[in-house]
Amino acid sequence: DIQMTQSPSTLSASVGDRVTITCRASQSISSWLAWYQQRPGKAPTLLIHKSSILESGVPARFSGSGSGTEFTLTISSLQPDDFATYYCQQYSSYLWTFGQGTKVEVK
Amino acid sequence: EVQLVESGGGSVQPGGSLILSCAASGFTFNSYAMSWVRQAPGSGLEWVSHIRGSGGDTYYADSVKGRFIISRDTSKNTLYLQTNSLRAEDTAVYYCARGSGETLSGYWGSTTYYHMDVWGKGTTVTVSS
Numbered sequence: 001d002i003q004m005t006q007s008p009s010t011l012s013a014s015v016g017d018r019v020t021i022t023c024r025a026s027q028s029i030s031s032w033l034a035w036y037q038q039r040p041g042k043a044p045t046l047l048i049h050k051s052s053i054l055e056s057g058v059p060a061r062f063s064g065s066g067s068g069t070e071f072t073l074t075i076s077s078l079q080p081d082d083f084a085t086y087y088c089q090q091y092s093s094y095l096w097t098f099g100q101g102t103k104v105e106v107k
Numbered sequence: 108e109v110q111l112v113e114s115g116g117g118s119v120q121p122g123g124s125l126i127l128s129c130a131a132s133g134f135t136f137n138s139y140a141m142s143w144v145r146q147a148p149g150s151g152l153e154w155v156s157h158i159r160g161s162g163g164d165t166y167y168a169d170s171v172k173g174r175f176i177i178s179r180d181t182s183k184n185t186l187y188l189q190t191n192s193l194r195a196e197d198t199a200v201y202y203c204a205r206g207s208g209e210t211l212s213g214y215w216g217s218t219t220y221y222h223m224d225v226w227g228k229g230t231t232v233t234v235s236s
Contacts, residue, residue, distance in 0.1 A: 001169075034222040036152075043202055043229055044144075044152065049222040050209070087152055091222050094166045096142070096154040 002026050002090050006099035012107040019075040021102045023088035028068045032092040035064055035073045038101075039084045047086075048073065078104070109133040109225050111203050116230030123193050123234070129186040129203030129227055136184040137161070140206030140221050143177065143188050145199035146229075153199075156188065157206065157221070171197075193234045200229040 003026035013019050023033065031051040036044040046055045048064040051071060061076040075082055083106055088099040115127040129141070143155040156177040157166045165177050176189040186203050206221035 032220050032222075036223075038152075043226040045226065046222065046224050049207075049224070055224065089152070089154075089222075091220055094157070095168065096157070098152045098154065101151045 001095050002029060002093055002097055004088055004090055004097050004099040006086075006088055006102050008102060009100065010103045010105060012105050013078050014107045015078055015080060017078045017107075019078050019082075019104060021073045021086055021088075021104075023066075023071045023073070023099050025069045025071075025090055025092075029090045029092035031067045032090060033064075033066070033071050034089045034091065035062075036087045036089065037082075037084050038087065044087065075104075109205070111205065111225060111227035113201065113203055113227045113230035116201065116232045118233045118235065119193055120236050121194060121234055124189070124191045125193065125232060127188040127190065127201055127203075127230055127232070129188075131184045131186065131205070134205070134225075136179075137181040140208060140219075141177075141179060141186045142204045142206055142221075142223055143186075144202045144204055144223070144226075145197075145232075146202070147196070147199040150199075155201070158186070190232070193232070195234050198232060198234050200231050202229045203227045 005024045007022050033051045035048040038044040052064045063074045085101045085103045087101050110132045112130045142157040158177045174192045178187045204223035205225040207224040208219040208221045210219040
C-alpha cells in the first residue's frame with residue numbers, strides 16, 4: 001500500500017498567517033492527490049484534486065502543488081473558517097490512502 | 108442539489124452485522140463510482156471500499172476484505188455496505204462519497220482515477236458487548 005505522511009500533525013497559527021502543510025507519498029503517485037478539510041463534527045469536504053485543481057466554490061486563498069512524492073497545501077491568509085483538520089489522500093492506486101491529518105489551531 | 112444521505116448505523120455486538128445505506132440525489136447515480144470511508148473516534152479518515160458506476164468492479168481495504176460487501180441499486184439510487192463479523196475496531200462514523208473520475212488512455216489500455224468530490228454526513232456504527 002502507498003503510505004501518506006503529513007507534516008506537521010498540529011499547526012498553531014493566527015488569522016492572516018500564511019500556512020503550509022506538507023504531504024509525502026511512499027512512492028510516486030504522479031499528481032493523483034486530493035486535499036480535504038474537516039471541521040469538528042462535520043463530514044470532510046474536497047478542496048483540491050489532482051494536486052492543484054481547486055474545487056468549485058473553494059476560496060482562492062487555498063492552493064496546492066507538487067507531483068511524484070511531495071505535495072503542499074498552502075493557505076495564503078488564514079481566515080477564522082479555516083481552523084480545521086486537513087487530510088491529503090492519494091488515488092493513484094485502487095487502495096486509496098489518507099494522510100494522518102494536520103490540525104490547524106488558533107495560536 | 109447533489110446530496111448523499113447515509114442511514115443504517117447503530118449499536119451491535121461483536122460478530123454481528125449491519126447494512127448501511129446511502130441514498131443519492133441530484134445527479135445521475137449510475138454515472139459515478141461510489142466509496143465508503145470511515146473515521147474511528149478521535150482518529151483520521153480510512154478508505155473502506157469502492158464500487159464502479161457500472162457496479163462491476165469492487166475494491167476493499169485489507170482491514171475489511173472478506174467481511175464487508177459493497178453494492179449499489181441503480182433503480183433506487185442507493186449505495187450499500189453490508190458489514191459482517193463486526194469487531195470493536197470497526198466502530199466509526201461511516202461516510203459515503205461520490206467518486207469523480209478522470210480516465211487516461213494509452214497503449215496499455217485505460218485507467219480511471221477517482222477523487223471523492225461529494226460526501227454525506229455519515230452514520231455511526233458502534234460495536235460493543
